[in-house]
Amino acid sequence: MNKAELFSQIQKKSSFLCVGLDADIQKIPAHLKSEKDPIFTFCKEIIEQTADFAVAYKPNIAFFEALGPQGWETLQKVNELIPKDIFTIADAKRGDIGNTSKLYAKAFFEKMDFDSVTVAPYMGVDSVTPFLEFENKWVILLALTSNAGSMDFQLIKDETGKPMYQSVLEKSQQWGNSDNMMYVVGATRGELIGEVRKVVPDHFFLVPGVGAQGGSLADVAKYGMNSSCGLLVNSSRGIIYASQDENFGKSARSEAQKLQEEMSSLLDTYL
Numbered sequence: 224m225n226k227a228e229l230f231s232q233i234q235k236k237s238s239f240l241c242v243g244l245d246a247d248i249q250k251i252p253a254h255l256k257s258e259k260d261p262i263f264t265f266c267k268e269i270i271e272q273t274a275d276f277a278v279a280y281k282p283n284i285a286f287f288e289a290l291g292p293q294g295w296e297t298l299q300k301v302n303e304l305i306p307k308d309i310f311t312i313a314d315a316k317r318g319d320i321g322n323t324s325k326l327y328a329k330a331f332f333e334k335m336d337f338d339s340v341t342v343a344p345y346m347g348v349d350s351v352t353p354f355l356e357f358e359n360k361w362v363i364l365l366a367l368t369s370n371a372g373s374m375d376f377q378l379i380k381d382e383t384g385k386p387m388y389q390s391v392l393e394k395s396q397q398w399g400n401s402d403n404m405m406y407v408v409g410a411t412r413g414e415l416i417g418e419v420r421k422v423v424p425d426h427f428f429l430v431p432g433v434g435a436q437g438g439s440l441a442d443v444a445k446y447g448m449n450s451s452c453g454l455l456v457n458s459s460r461g462i463i464y465a466s467q468d469e470n471f472g473k474s475a476r477s478e479a480q481k482l483q484e485e486m487s488s489l490l491d492t493y494l
């Protein structure tokens with residue numbers, strides 16, 4: 224999916240919601256555990272109930288990998304189930320020496336046909352560029368993450384006062400552009416999102432951290448929205464575990480709808 228197609232979906236649905244599929248076998252409703260593939264059944268119901276409001280789905284690969292070989296099969300089946308006009312993100316946080324990154328890219332883009340994969344920038348140019356060699360596929364580079372540990376490295380300033388996340392943003396401009404690269408920017412970072420936006424005015428941000436991590440959707444839009452929206456805001460646990468009984472799908476739908484309605488009004492305000 225290209226940038227224009229993504230923006231068109233955002234306009235059509237009045238939404239920039241990404242539903243995170245962090246499908247934890249310990250947390251899914253008890254009645255699903257007797258199913259042949261409980262995680263698949265769970266994700267299927269979540270996708271069917273939320274697809275009207277979502278412009279992206281983000282399976283976090285950890286939750287599938289943790290199930291062993293069966294988990295990879297489940298991930299593939301889940302990805303195939305997602306409607307083709309909805310953007311898909313493999314949240315895998317990959318990145319290694321060039322020849323290894325190349326095979327990670329092949330796995331997620333060719334074998335599994337995801338639209339995008341999250342990539343860690345720490346190993347630099349040769350670890351990231353192999354992911355950029357696939358047409359209509361995207362790298363989503365970790366820039367300013369939502370967790371407390373992001374302070375350990377990302378906010379360290381160099382001798383000119385520039386924080387490390389800013390160096391990541393600037394350097395990576397030499398690798399990709401706003402048609403094949405997005406950045407992870409945590410919703411918990413408040414007005415720092417505006418600082419990121421100043422450095423990369425045209426790129427999309429994948430923004431985790433609303434819902435369970437307490438980030439403010441209004442602040443994300445205020446500081447981060449650009450003329451093509453430029454935001455995919457993720458919520459995982461706040462949607463998929465809205466209830467853990469037989470009605471979990473309907474509860475997820477209702478949470479997704481609430482976020483979409485807020486997003487619709489933010490799009491009216493800022494676009």
Ligand SMILES: O=c1ccn([C@@H]2O[C@H](COP(=O)(O)O)[C@@H](O)[C@H]2O)c(=O)[nH]1
Binds near residue numbers: 369431458
């Ligand atoms: O900075 C980051 C990068 C990735 N994540 C991932 O996003 C979701 C958030 O889940 P919630 O339940 O909505 O908190 C999860 O998959 C994380 O691994 C992040 O939170 N922050």
